[in-house]
Amino acid sequence: MSATGLAHPADVSEQVLAAADRPCIAIVEDTHEVDVRFANNTVTTDGVRTDRRVTAILAEPAGSPAQPGRAGVARRSGKIDVEALVGEAAAAIGPADDAAPLVEGGADRAFGDDAAVTGLERLASIVSGLAGAFARAEASRTVLSGFAEHRVTTTYLATSTGLRRRHVQPTGALQVVGRRDGASAWAGVGTPDFLDVELDSLEETVRRGLGWASRHVDVDPGRHEVVLPPSAVADLMMFLVEAASGRESEDGRTVFSRAGGGTRLGESLTPLPFDLWSDPAEPRLECEPFLATSASSADVSVFDNGLELGRTEWLGQGRLARLRYHRAGARRSDATPGAPIDNLLLGLPGATGTLEDLVATTERGLLLTCLWYIREVDPRTLLLTGLTRDGVYVVEDGKVTGATSNFRFNESPVDVLARATHVSEPVRTYGREGGTWMNRTAMPALRVPDWNMSTASQAV
Amino acid sequence: MDGPVDGDVLAEVTDAALGAAATAGASHAAVRIERVRTQIVVLRDGRLETAIDDTEVGCGVQLVRSGSFGFAGSVAVGAAPAAALVRDAVEAARITRPARSRGVTLADEPAHGRVEWSSPFVRDPVEVPLSEKVELLADWSGRLMAAPGIDHVTAYVMAVREEKYFADLSGTVVLQRRVRIHPQIEALSVTDDGDFEEMRTVAPPVGRGWEYVGGDGWDFDAELAQLPVLLAEKLGAPSVDAGTYDLVVDPTNLWLTIHESIGHATELDRAMGYEAAFAGTSFATPDRLGSLRYGSEVMHVVGDRTTEHGLATVAVDDEGVAAQSFDIVRDGILTGYQLDRAIASSQGIGRSNGCAFADSPLHVPIQRMANVSLQPAAGDGPSTEELISGVDRGIYIVGDKSWSIDMQRYNFQFTGQRFYAVRDGRLAGQVRDVAYQATTTEFWGAMEAVGGASTYLLAGAFNCGKGQPEQVAAVSHGCPSVLVRGVRVLNTRREAGR
Numbered sequence: 001m002s003a004t005g006l007a008h009p010a011d012v013s014e015q016v017l018a019a020a021d022r023p024c025i026a027i028v029e030d031t032h033e034v035d036v037r038f039a040n041n042t043v044t045t046d047g048v049r050t051d052r053r054v055t056a057i058l059a060e061p062a063g064s065p066a067q068p069g070r071a072g073v074a075r076r077s078g079k080i081d082v083e084a085l086v087g088e089a090a091a092a093i094g095p096a097d098d099a100a101p102l103v104e105g106g107a108d109r110a111f112g113d114d115a116a117v118t119g120l121e122r123l124a125s126i127v128s129g130l131a132g133a134f135a136r137a138e139a140s141r142t143v144l145s146g147f148a149e150h151r152v153t154t155t156y157l158a159t160s161t162g163l164r165r166r167h168v169q170p171t172g173a174l175q176v177v178g179r180r181d182g183a184s185a186w187a188g189v190g191t192p193d194f195l196d197v198e199l200d201s202l203e204e205t206v207r208r209g210l211g212w213a214s215r216h217v218d219v220d221p222g223r224h225e226v227v228l229p230p231s232a233v234a235d236l237m238m239f240l241v242e243a244a245s246g247r248e249s250e251d252g253r254t255v256f257s258r259a260g261g262g263t264r265l266g267e268s269l270t271p272l273p274f275d276l277w278s279d280p281a282e283p284r285l286e287c288e289p290f291l292a293t294s295a296s297s298a299d300v301s302v303f304d305n306g307l308e309l310g311r312t313e314w315l316g317q318g319r320l321a322r323l324r325y326h327r328a329g330a331r332r333s334d335a336t337p338g339a340p341i342d343n344l345l346l347g348l349p350g351a352t353g354t355l356e357d358l359v360a361t362t363e364r365g366l367l368l369t370c371l372w373y374i375r376e377v378d379p380r381t382l383l384l385t386g387l388t389r390d391g392v393y394v395v396e397d398g399k400v401t402g403a404t405s406n407f408r409f410n411e412s413p414v415d416v417l418a419r420a421t422h423v424s425e426p427v428r429t430y431g432r433e434g435g436t437w438m439n440r441t442a443m444p445a446l447r448v449p450d451w452n453m454s455t456a457s458q459a460v
Numbered sequence: 461m462d463g464p465v466d467g468d469v470l471a472e473v474t475d476a477a478l479g480a481a482a483t484a485g486a487s488h489a490a491v492r493i494e495r496v497r498t499q500i501v502v503l504r505d506g507r508l509e510t511a512i513d514d515t516e517v518g519c520g521v522q523l524v525r526s527g528s529f530g531f532a533g534s535v536a537v538g539a540a541p542a543a544a545l546v547r548d549a550v551e552a553a554r555i556t557r558p559a560r561s562r563g564v565t566l567a568d569e570p571a572h573g574r575v576e577w578s579s580p581f582v583r584d585p586v587e588v589p590l591s592e593k594v595e596l597l598a599d600w601s602g603r604l605m606a607a608p609g610i611d612h613v614t615a616y617v618m619a620v621r622e623e624k625y626f627a628d629l630s631g632t633v634v635l636q637r638r639v640r641i642h643p644q645i646e647a648l649s650v651t652d653d654g655d656f657e658e659m660r661t662v663a664p665p666v667g668r669g670w671e672y673v674g675g676d677g678w679d680f681d682a683e684l685a686q687l688p689v690l691l692a693e694k695l696g697a698p699s700v701d702a703g704t705y706d707l708v709v710d711p712t713n714l715w716l717t718i719h720e721s722i723g724h725a726t727e728l729d730r731a732m733g734y735e736a737a738f739a740g741t742s743f744a745t746p747d748r749l750g751s752l753r754y755g756s757e758v759m760h761v762v763g764d765r766t767t768e769h770g771l772a773t774v775a776v777d778d779e780g781v782a783a784q785s786f787d788i789v790r791d792g793i794l795t796g797y798q799l800d801r802a803i804a805s806s807q808g809i810g811r812s813n814g815c816a817f818a819d820s821p822l823h824v825p826i827q828r829m830a831n832v833s834l835q836p837a838a839g840d841g842p843s844t845e846e847l848i849s850g851v852d853r854g855i856y857i858v859g860d861k862s863w864s865i866d867m868q869r870y871n872f873q874f875t876g877q878r879f880y881a882v883r884d885g886r887l888a889g890q891v892r893d894v895a896y897q898a899t900t901t902e903f904w905g906a907m908e909a910v911g912g913a914s915t916y917l918l919a920g921a922f923n924c925g926k927g928q929p930e931q932v933a934a935v936s937h938g939c940p941s942v943l944v945r946g947v948r949v950l951n952t953r954r955e956a957g958r
Contacts, residue, residue, distance in 0.1 A: 004534060004536035005538055006535075006536055037737075039733055039737060041561055042559070042560050042562050043528075043556040043559040043560045044529075045529060045824050046529065046530060046531060046553070046556050047531045047532070047552070047823070048552055049532070050533070050535060050536065050822075051518075051534075051535050051822060053514075071511075072511075073511060073512070073513065075512070076516075077515065077517055077518060077535045078517045078518060078535030079536065088513060091589070092511055092513060092590045094508050094511065095508060097507055098509075120551065120552060120555055130559035131558050131559045134559065134561060143736070145733065145734075146737045147737055149928070149929060175738075177737045179733075184736075251611070251612045251648060252611065253650070253656055253658065258654065259652075259653050259654025260652060295510055295511070295512045296509060296510055296511075297502070297509065298504065298509060372740075372867055373866065373867070374864070375862050376862060377862045377873075377895060377952050377955070378952045378953070379658075380656065381953075381956040381958065383952055383955060383956040387867065387871070406866065408871055408873060410950070410952070412956055415956070454950065455871060455897060457871040458743070459743075459866035459867050459868035459871065460741075460867075460868060
């Protein structure tokens with residue numbers, strides 16, 4: 001029993017299994033989280049949170065064609081009445097098209113260990129640096145805003161087939177926005193532990209952007225060559241992967257649907273041989289190496305809980321290599337299962353250089369900082385709309401010569417990859433918009449001709 | 461009325477939390493205990509695909525001490541965990557105090573004693589068995605799948621019951637229960653050459669019970685019966701010619717334009733820069749209060765946390781402020797903002813208008829949107845048909861779909877479910893691939909007419925995001941049909957380079 005009065009998570013998962021009268025999966029997720037938010041050169045809010053979610057899944061694989069599979073799921077937080085939770089799951093039992101045999105396996109040696117924790121001390125270096133940062137900002141008529149957060153989730157997954165998995169997932173991020181004289185600049189990083197994060201470094205990135213913005217250059221909307229930094233590429237690629245649902249594509253409603261039926265699996269999408277992949281073992285981007293889900297969907301199944309996850313290529317050498325399928329769906333479609341994985345990487349084999357190198361070789365174009373309010377407009381083409389944000393810089397003869405207004409864009413990430421002409425080496429990045437949901441990304445910078453800036457935005 | 465947890469536990473936690481906070485020298489302290497049950501059921505082609513039944517129970521303590529703010533929340537609910545939360549909140553306030561250039565103050569609010577309130581409903585939607593939900597959605601799906609030209613059907617219902625207990629040092633004690641529901645069904649039609657169109661019901665989410673699906677507030681049978689025909693017409697419709705059009709916007713679409721370009725733009729925390737790092741700021745800055753021409757003279761917008769069946773309706777907000785109704789735009793001029801207590805105080809405004817909300821016991825209350833509604837024309841007012849009759853070349857837009865707006869709420873782009881060409885005052889069949897794009901004040905300034913009360917609809921959303929860590933709020937927006945002159949319309953296929 002911990003100081004919160006909550007039982008040990010491993011014990012809770014065993015109690016759930018013991019209370020079930022049929023095949024069962026128990027998931028206990030303990031999360032500790034701290035955050036500090038600031039705006040207008042002052043701290044505004046802070047928070048210390050302790051969360052526990054317990055999911056009971058009663059999962060009966062199909063016994064025969066006449067006895068289809070069934071499942072029932074219930075999820076509660078905090079101190080759990082295990083009998084009541086399993087009772088709720090039993091009351092929710094119904095037919096399950098995604099039924100499959102429960103995953104088997106052994107027990108992680110650390111399964112009985114306590115949940116990992118975090119505390120405000122994890123953000124101490126950031127918080128202690130803020131007063132100085134605010135003073136420097138005031139001195140330069142700059143207004144700083146931002147957010148620092150650190151969260152650790154420990155997942156315990158147990159099945160009545162003997163599987164016992166435990167994973168500790170640390171997730172952190174720091175974002176800083178500076179505004180001055182009608183301009184805005186942003187810097188953001190994702191991190192597992194804040195050991196590699198320095199507030200000064202983000203301040204410097206913001207200062208550089210605001211400095212570039214001291215000279216304004218008028219640029220009309222229209223099609224422009226752009227240099228997309230890794231953050232912007234990350235946000236676009238999240239939409240591409242989200243659209244990669246096997247079932248939805250087979251239904252005919254995604255950009256990966258094939259005319260006349262089926263999917264575009266195997267089809268070449270990009271002239272350059274891009275690889276887009278997820279890998280739980282990727283250094284510094286490590287994430288849960290097994291599936292843990294409390295709900296089924298079109299392509300994710302509660303029956304697949306505990307499934308081992310490995311490197312999964314969504315695009316391989318520019319071809320559509322994998323779509324998301326749960327095991328039952330993959331079997332029906334004669335496809336390979338593909339489960340969601342909590343990191344995403346894009347790379348072009350052999351690509352070298354940096355964002356700065358792409359800028360240096362750009363004759364005339366626009367260097368973006370990041371993208372914002374990105375939404376799907378047309379699923380047929382995966383056309384997205386959104387805004388540039390926190391700095392659009394004019395590049396002439398390899399140098400940034402000023403800044404222009406923000407724009408609304410209309411572009412498809414599939415087309416963007418197909419049109420990219422120059423690609424840097426991937427680096428860890430943080431999507432300005434999508435980083436909240438997909439913290440762990442590594443992306444290259446891209447140079448893309450004819451980017452569709454549909455209209456100018458007055459927004460800063 | 462029952463609370464989120466046993467009444468004895470509520471009393472123990474309150475005593476422990478508020479007692480410890482007072483002992484620690486807090487000038488303000490509040491404790492919330494919540495139980496939020498969320499259910500989502502999805503059927504694909506008539507078969508159950510997703511069934512989520514998630515109950516969150518927890519406790520949050522917020523306090524102000526030495527001019528610094530601290531918050532802590534936990535799923536552990538009891539006297540001892542509550543005392544621990546106070547310690548964590550005091551520590552958070554202490555650690556962050558050196559980085560606060562201004563002390564935190566809160567606008568005054570009178571104590572309201574004990575308040576109990578429930579949103580009106582007949583049948584609690586989360587107590588309806590899963591089997592009954594599946595049966596209903598399967599029936600709806602079956603009706604659509606039996607229609608020619610429908611290839612796939614996705615049916616969905618989301619139901620929430622939110623029970624909140626609030627107590628603060630001033631003596632306000634509140635028990636509230638709210639339910640809400642959003643049923644939705646979408647049909648997909650695919651051609652042999654791979655072209656496709658989707659269309660979904662435009663029935664809004666509401667603060668009602670399960671009776672909503674049976675026709676109390678919306679005629680689902682009628683909408684389902686029309687959907688296959690409307691979808692077939694859309695799939696065969698010509699692609700729109702990009703250009704400038706007069707728009708008649710149905711309330712099923714306009715609510716979202718109101719949400720993005722008025723609702724968020726008139727949140728004072730945004731306008732003052734407190735969301736600059738995330739959700740963004742606003743062009744409608746406080747120095748323009750009383751002078752900014754937001755729209756035409758027929759524009760009158762009200763913020764209201766008392767709207768019947770409204771998704772943002774409460775009796776008392778999450779800072780202990782009584783629900784209110786207030787003007788935001790009158791006769792086209794910006795006249796008010798949505799407030800919480802800290803933001804009101806920072807601007808010297810004597811009282812908050814009750815717009816604080818936390819989506820979880822583990823989240824701190826922040827300023828969130830009231831039900832922000834555009835008022836219909838007085839008296840009989842024009843019908844939608846009468847608005848259309850005044851258009852020579854235009855488009856009538858029904859239902860929402862894609863939406864995006866910039867970080868200061870100037871530039872927006874919206875699509876919809878259905879777009880009807882209007883020629884010489886009459887509907888002339890559907891067109892496809894429409895998006896409309898405008899700047900907020902230009903759009904509302906070009907609003908020539910608002911429809912009468914007969915065109916008014918209370919619509920809204922469950923998924924409004926704001927804050928860091930991000931919080932999600934449900935909010936309603938009422939509006940009539942409107943006529944807006946000279947709006948830029950894009951062809952989304954051309955925008956994609958096709």
